Amino acid sequence: MLTATVLLLCALPGVAGSDAPAWTDEPPVLARMLEDGYRAERSHMTGLAAASYCTAARYGSIEAQFLLGRLLLKNRRLADQPDNAVNLLALAARQGHEGAQVLLASGLSSPAAIGNDLPECLYSGAPGALADSGAAVPFEVVERFVSSLSVERRRHARLIQRLAPRYDVDPRLALAIVRTESNFNADARSPKNAQGLMQLIPDTAERFGVRNIMDPEQNVRGGLAYLRWLLQRFEGDVLMTAAAYNAGEGAVERYGGVPPYDETREYVRRIMAFYRASQHEYPVIRALASVHAQKS
Numbered sequence: 001m002l003t004a005t006v007l008l009l010c011a012l013p014g015v016a017g018s019d020a021p022a023w024t025d026e027p028p029v030l031a032r033m034l035e036d037g038y039r040a041e042r043s044h045m046t047g048l049a050a051a052s053y054c055t056a057a058r059y060g061s062i063e064a065q066f067l068l069g070r071l072l073l074k075n076r077r078l079a080d081q082p083d084n085a086v087n088l089l090a091l092a093a094r095q096g097h098e099g100a101q102v103l104l105a106s107g108l109s110s111p112a113a114i115g116n117d118l119p120e121c122l123y124s125g126a127p128g129a130l131a132d133s134g135a136a137v138p139f140e141v142v143e144r145f146v147s148s149l150s151v152e153r154r155r156h157a158r159l160i161q162r163l164a165p166r167y168d169v170d171p172r173l174a175l176a177i178v179r180t181e182s183n184f185n186a187d188a189r190s191p192k193n194a195q196g197l198m199q200l201i202p203d204t205a206e207r208f209g210v211r212n213i214m215d216p217e218q219n220v221r222g223g224l225a226y227l228r229w230l231l232q233r234f235e236g237d238v239l240m241t242a243a244a245y246n247a248g249e250g251a252v253e254r255y256g257g258v259p260p261y262d263e264t265r266e267y268v269r270r271i272m273a274f275y276r277a278s279q280h281e282y283p284v285i286r287a288l289a290s291v292h293a294q295k296s
Contacts, residue, residue, distance in 0.1 A: 028276035030061045035138065037067065046075050054121035057088075065092040066100045068119070073103075084119050091118070136172050136277040146175070153184035156197055160220055165283040167224040169231065172281075173238065174224060176274035177245060180267060186216045198223025236280040242271040 026034065037052030050071055056064035069088030076085070092100035146157045160178055164171035181199040182188035189195050193202065196219035205213045208229075210222035227241070233249060234240040243258040244251070246267040251259045258268055272278070 025273050026056075026061055026063065028272060030056045030059055030064070031137065031141075031273075031276060032135075034061065034064060034067065035141065037064075041071060046071065050075075051121070054119060058122050062092050062095045062097050065089075065095075066097045069100065070103070072119070083117055087117055088119070134277060136170060136275055136281045139172070142172050142175060149184060156184045156186060156216060156220075159217060160197075160224075163217075163220055164224055167221075167228045168282055169224050169227050170275075170281050170283060173271075173275050174227065176271045177223070177227065177242070178220075179274060180270045186214070186219070195219070196223075198226075200226075231280050236282070238271065238275060238278050238280050239268055241280070242268045 033052045033056035037049045037056070040046075040052060041049035050068060053064045053068035053071060057068055065088050069085045069092060072085035072088065086104075089100040089103055093104050146154060146161070149157055156178070157175060160174050161171040164174040178184060178197050181194075182197050184197065186197050188197070188199065190199060194200060195202075195205075195213050197216055198219055200208075200210060200213055200219060200222055202213065204226055205219075205222050208222040208225040210218050212218050213222075227245065230241045230244050230249060234244065234252070239258055240252050243264050247259050247261060247264045251261075251264075258265060
């Protein structure tokens with residue numbers, strides 16, 4: 001059974017065959033902790049990996065609970081108690097983590113044997129305020145996310161990756177906007193008559209020269225032109241740019257920042273959860289910034 005479990009561990013997403021962990025929609029600093037832990041694990045620095053995962057788990061990351069449990073299962077000497085790994089996986093599974101559920105269903109442990117003892121590091125510090133991670137999500141993480149999309153949505157994501165650098169827009173930010181606006185559905189239409197991949201309203205489409213608002217490429221070009229204009233207006237501030245894309249630049253200027261609208265604040269949170277940096281990273285060399293769009 002142990003051999004089968006080890007094989008299953010190696011087959012799970014984010015464990016082997018990639019230099020980046022599976023995509024997670026974590027807050028920026030937690031995502032960075034997961035990436036640091038994963039790279040440490042890939043470099044066989046298991047103690048450092050466990051520390052990164054455990055810190056993220058202490059802040060409430062379900063993905064970190066799974067990754068730490070998986071790591072302890074493979075490296076029993078790191079665990080405070082023999083059952084810590086299984087208990088962590090059970091905790092993640094109860095919160096809906098599919099990888100943890102798969103491992104437990106493989107017969108790793110009987111339900112009666114699952115206890116409440118967790119690694120001591122989960123209790124060794126009180127979580128404080130999480131700040132902006134300071135760097136945008138790595139390209140390789142975004143590449144895994146794009147590759148996991150359906151064929152049609154992936155085609156639209158590649159279009160965005162290809163066009164964004166031409167407008168001096170980081171393709172990762174453009175993807176964050178489109179993911180939040182339409183989830184890469186070119187036929188999306190909102191109750192407020194926002195249309196297409198970048199959910200342009202007719203006035204904005206006309207303002208940026210879009211003749212056919214439902215044509216995916218024209219829609220993306222118009223949305224990127226608007227996004228570039230907003231980035232210039234707000235000096236690359238991602239929070240203000242995202243808020244303006246959602247609520248209009250006038251609202252952002254009236255409040256001197258993100259307006260106190262629940263919808264807009266949630267919108268900005270979702271953009272930051274994907275992009276992770278509060279300052280836009282302008283493409284320095286456009287050919288390099290768009291190289292991921294060449295894959296299919």
